[in-house]
Amino acid sequence: MITQKEPGESLMERMRAQGVRITPQRALIAELLENARDHLDADSVYRLARRTDRGIHRATVYRTLATLKRLRLIDELDLMHVEGERHFYEVRPSTLHIHLVCLSCGSVQEPEGRFWESMKGKVFRETGFKPEIVRLEMGGRCSKCRTGKKKATKVRGN
Structure with missing residues (x-):
């Protein structure tokens, strides 16, 4: 179970506070991360995003994840490398x-x-x-x- 939702501020609110321009694609990615039931890797975020927005590009997902990580709004996890070099993302608690x-x-x-x-x-x-x-x-x-x-x-x- 993932418990990343914090009382008070959503990821979108935290993004706005950091000056991130909210595009429909970034809003979708933030929503996916915030509502994830499992830890998601970048490809999973991309596949889930494509269900809603067929036009979203893989590069948009990777750039958005990198931006959110750089701003310390999400964490990149390796989870003890139990799945090799695969990395996962979740909203920073x-x-x-x-x-x-x-x-x-x-x-x-x-x-x-x-x-x-x-x-x-x-x-x-x-x-x-x-x-x-x-x-x-x-x-x-x-x-x-x-x-x-x-x-x-x-x-x-x-």
Whole structure:
């Protein structure tokens, strides 16, 4: 589950605040990223965008993703390279964002909770560094793969 929607500001509002000119294509790409149920790579964004706008060009998608990444409005993720060199995009959260990536089956979990928030406090107490944004990827084995309830599949990059 992807939890990138932040209360208050949509990606489009954040784009406008950064001075990005909102074209119909950029609006479509922002909407796709904001409403994604899975992590999307650039080709997936392009394929989904073509369902709505047959005239959108691949280069427009790549340039828009690069612009949004440069402005720190979206993040580019490799998710522990479980799918080789494929990179994924999601709207940048304002604070804490954790990805737990199963190295056996490639599933991605995004837990929330007090544990992760308390981790920020511990970092501050022990180092004097005050985390404002946390983006963390951890690789391991999901509960289904560890207990044998899911047939582990060899994922590229292992």
